Amino acid sequence: MGTTTLETVPEPKYWHLKTVLSDALDSEFAVGEILPNERELAARFGVARATLRQALEQLELEGRLQRRRGVGTTVAPPRVGVDVGPAQGGAQGWPGSAADVWHTEGHEDTAPPAAVARLLETAEDTPVHAVRRSRTSGGQPVATEVLYVPGASVPGLPADSGEDTETSGVARARAVLRELHRLALDGQDRSVELGSARADDARRLDRLPGAPVLVVTTRYVVDRRTAAVGVATFRADTCRLNFADTGADPVLAG
The missing domain is CATH 1.10.10.10 (Winged helix-like DNA-binding domain superfamily/Winged helix DNA-binding domain)
Structure with missing residues (x-):
């Protein structure tokens, strides 16, 4: 050379x-x-x-x-096209539909970040349901998400069994998603911004802390109020986001 x-x-x-x-x-x-x-x-x-x-x-x-x-x-290989449009075939675009490509990982009751609390119109120290999900493409992790759901949005959710296990956490997360599907979703809005991977997200995405990421915040609206907020973190080095809502195949980069 x-x-x-x-x-x-x-x-x-x-x-x-x-x-x-x-x-x-x-x-x-x-x-x-x-x-x-x-x-x-x-x-x-x-x-x-x-x-x-x-x-x-x-x-x-x-x-x-x-x-x-x-x-x-x-x-790096060419970027993969990742469809972030409304879910197809589900309950008006709620997460967790039959066609949803995300994997449900767990649940916890936690206070949301300040920005999410403002969208939910809740106090910052008020715990909400946090459903963690992940997404892969070609065998590699491409995104991680936390869906924040206040208790008022899922009043029919059964009481927590109190078992602190991985299995019960996934079951609880799926129960939250099922309750959301009972609501008539008016619509969604999304915002995208460039950010840096925090330590927890970096570990889940197999990246170094501080690596560039794309943060997609989705607000789910029911009766003109925010019923849930999803914060998805995508690997900026591998993903090309596609916001088409036609159900067509994502456009691949490269």
Whole structure:
């Protein structure tokens, strides 16, 4: 591998390096291949390691690279298309329908984050039902979600048995979803923002804390009031979100 010298360009040096690295990924490396270490790459392109790190971080944000624990930096596969439109074939789009691709993992009673409490119009210290769900694609985790449901939205929910086990947690979560399906859903609205993975989400998504993520917040409305709020965290390096509600297959990137 020869030495490549960057020419003087008006754009930031790391940005030009990112373009050069992207071309190299297309022509010299295969999906899943591990990149040389930072010292070798910096020497090849004649840049400081700080400049190289900026370029690598940008390529990771764009989904071209993945940093994996105990492995290093590898060439990422094309992004997968993830449909986040209303559920098809379910009770007017409630989570947990027959066509839902999410996996129910558990339940807990907990106070919601401040932003969620404002959407639910509840006090921040008031516990609500928190249903945790996950989603995979091609065998790899792509998203994790917490669905926050106040007790007033599911008044028919049976009392908790008090058994603190994984099995009872999943059963409780499914019971909450079943009760939601009894409500006539007026509609949903969603917002998307770029964020950084918190430690718990990073562990569930097999990413490092602080990795770029896309946070999709969905508000479920019944009788003009918020009945539930879902906060889904998607891997920004692997996902391309598709908001079409036609039931068509998601558009794949790459």
